[in-house]
Amino acid sequence: MKKALKITGKILLGLLILLAAILIITTVYNQIMLKKNKALYETPLGQLVEVDGHNMSIYTEGEGEHTIVFLSGYGTASPILDFKPLYSRLSDENRIAVVEKFGYGFSDEIDGERDMDTILRQDREALQKAGIEAPYVLCPHSFSGYEATLWAQKYPEEVEAIVGLDICTPNCKDKSTLTAEHDSMKKILPIYRFLQYTGGLRIFNEDESGTLTAEEKQIYTELNCKKSLNDTVIREGSNDLELALYDEFDASPLPTVPMIMYVSADNDGDELWVGGMQAMVDASENGQLIKLDCGHYVHNFEYERISADIKELVAELNSRS
Numbered sequence: 603m604k605k606a607l608k609i610t611g612k613i614l615l616g617l618l619i620l621l622a623a624i625l626i627i628t629t630v631y632n633q634i635m636l637k638k639n640k641a642l643y644e645t646p647l648g649q650l651v652e653v654d655g656h657n658m659s660i661y662t663e664g665e666g667e668h669t670i671v672f673l674s675g676y677g678t679a680s681p682i683l684d685f686k687p688l689y690s691r692l693s694d695e696n697r698i699a700v701v702e703k704f705g706y707g708f709s710d711e712i713d714g715e716r717d718m719d720t721i722l723r724q725d726r727e728a729l730q731k732a733g734i735e736a737p738y739v740l741c742p743h744s745f746s747g748y749e750a751t752l753w754a755q756k757y758p759e760e761v762e763a764i765v766g767l768d769i770c771t772p773n774c775k776d777k778s779t780l781t782a783e784h785d786s787m788k789k790i791l792p793i794y795r796f797l798q799y800t801g802g803l804r805i806f807n808e809d810e811s812g813t814l815t816a817e818e819k820q821i822y823t824e825l826n827c828k829k830s831l832n833d834t835v836i837r838e839g840s841n842d843l844e845l846a847l848y849d850e851f852d853a854s855p856l857p858t859v860p861m862i863m864y865v866s867a868d869n870d871g872d873e874l875w876v877g878g879m880q881a882m883v884d885a886s887e888n889g890q891l892i893k894l895d896c897g898h899y900v901h902n903f904e905y906e907r908i909s910a911d912i913k914e915l916v917a918e919l920n921s922r923s
Contacts, residue, residue: 625800628800628801628802628804629799629800629801631801632799632800632801632804632827635801635804635824635827636824636827636828639820639824642820642821642824642825643708643821643824643825643828643829644708645708646659646708647659647661647682647683647707647708647821648660648661648662648682648700648702648708649661649662649732650708650709651728651731651732652731653704653724653727653728653731654712654714654724656704656709656710656712657708657709657710658701658702658703658704658709658710658724658728659682659702659706659707659708659709660699660700660701660702660728660729660732660734661682661699661700661702662697662698662699662700662732662734663689663690663693663697663698664689664692664693664694664695664696664697664698665696665697666695666696666697666916667696667920668696668697668739668762668916668919668920669696669697669698669699669734669735669736669737669738669739670689670692670696670697670698670699670738670739670741670765670912670916671698671699671700671701671729671734671738671739671740671741672685672688672689672698672699672700672701672741672742672743673701673703673725673740673741673742673743673746673749673750674700674701674702674703674706674743674744674746675743675744675745675746675767675898675899676744676745676746676835676838676839677830677831677835677839678706678743679706679707679808679822679825679826679829679830680706680707680808680821680822680825680826681700681701681702681706681707682700682702682707682708683808683814683818683821683822684743684808684822684899684901684902685700685741685743685901686811686813686814686818687811687813687814687901687902687905688741688901688905688908688909690813691905691906691909692909692912692913695913695916696739696916697734699729699732699734699738701725701728701729703721703724703725703838704716704721704724704834705829705832705833705834705835705838706835707825708825711829711832711833711834712834713834716834716837716838716840716843717838717843717846717847718748718749718752718838718843718847718850719752719850721749721838722749722752722753722756725749726753726757726760736757736759736760736761737759737760737761737762738760738761738762739762739763739764739765739912739915739916739919740753740754740761740763740764740765741764741765741767741912742764742765742766742767742769743767743768743769743899743900743901744767744768744769744770744898745769745770745839746769746770747766747769747770747771747774748770748771748844748847750764750766750769751764751771751772751851751856751857751882752847752850752851754857754859755851755854755855755856755857756854758857758859761857761859762859762860762919763859763860763861763915763919764857764859764860764861764862764882765861765862765864765908765911765912765915766861766862766863766864766879766882767864767899767900767901767908768864768865768866768868768869768898768899768900769863769879770878771878771879771881771882772848772851772852772856772878772881773848773851773852773874773878774874774875774877774878774879775874775875776874777845777848779874780841780844780845781841784839784840784841784844787839791831791836794831795831798826798827798830798831801827803823803826803827803830804823804827806826808822808823808826809822810897810899810902810903811902811903811905813905855885856881856882856885857882857885857886858885858886858887859886859887860886860887860888860889860915860918860919861882861883861886861888861889861890862889862890862892862911862912862915863879863880863882863883863889863890863891863892864892864893864894864900864904864908865879865891865892865893865894866894866896866897866898866899866900867893867894867895867896867897868897868898869898870893876891879891888918892911894907
């Protein structure tokens with residue numbers, strides 16, 4: 603029995619040593635790659651404009667009578683590359699713009715307030731400084747649905763339509779669920795940071811669409827390993843800020859602009875989530891709720907369908923003018 607325990611102990615010790623060696627190797631490799639590929643995550647794909655004394659990244663492509671503005675989901679490391687499968691199919695007839703909020707993509711990480719009113723003010727200023735004038739067709743994903751809703755409530759003259767890519771809406775979660783999700787995030791974050799530091803994130807494929815070039819995939823990977831879920835991003839997703847936002851939404855009616863709301867298979871079974879988007883559609887003067895059989899990043903899977911729908915929406919806007 604003692605002999606068996608000794609052998610088992612040696613095996614476990616050997617496995618621990620092997621695991622430690624692997625982690626050391628991957629960590630060193632990760633740091634080497636970050637240093638080697640520094641230019642990839644420091645050279646903007648778009649332009650930088652100054653907002654509140656810091657640089658914000660704005661990417662534009664194409665020309666047209668309408669401007670489609672893309673707003674990324676929470677924690678997306680590279681909004682510019684994340685949305686490329688969709689906007690590349692729209693920029694032949696429209697002007698597109700991707701806003702990288704502070705902490706995202708090539709934008710600076712900053713201190714200070716990260717409530718939605720502040721984020722909205724900064725994003726509007728960044729677009730104006732980049733020469734991208736309203737009105738806009740807002741195309742938010744996930745968490746940015748809050749921003750698009752607030753934008754249309756506060757500045758209705760700047761928003762001519764909303765295309766919601768499986769988005770957060772006013773009261774899309776009850777307060778107890780919201781708090782539980784934030785508590786879970788606090789527990790998961792140290793694990794995520796550990797994977798980021800040791801290079802574990804390098805094994806994940808960020809190109810779910812399968813449309814990015816090899817260089818674009820590498821840029822996405824380096825941005826993910828360098829700055830995803832940094833402190834600037836984490837602060838914007840605080841529980842208190844999200845709860846306060848619900849009260850702000852309730853003080854104004856829902857937007858009435860034309861809308862298309864896409865629901866993913868990941869969230870199709872969530873009554874509050876789907877109900878929130880249905881409420882947006884019901885308030886719209888011309889709204890659609892479309893369920894898609896794909897993951898939460900719907901624009902990475904159904905970009906052909908969504909781009910065709912957006913072109914149809916823009917054509918309807920043209921017919922009104």
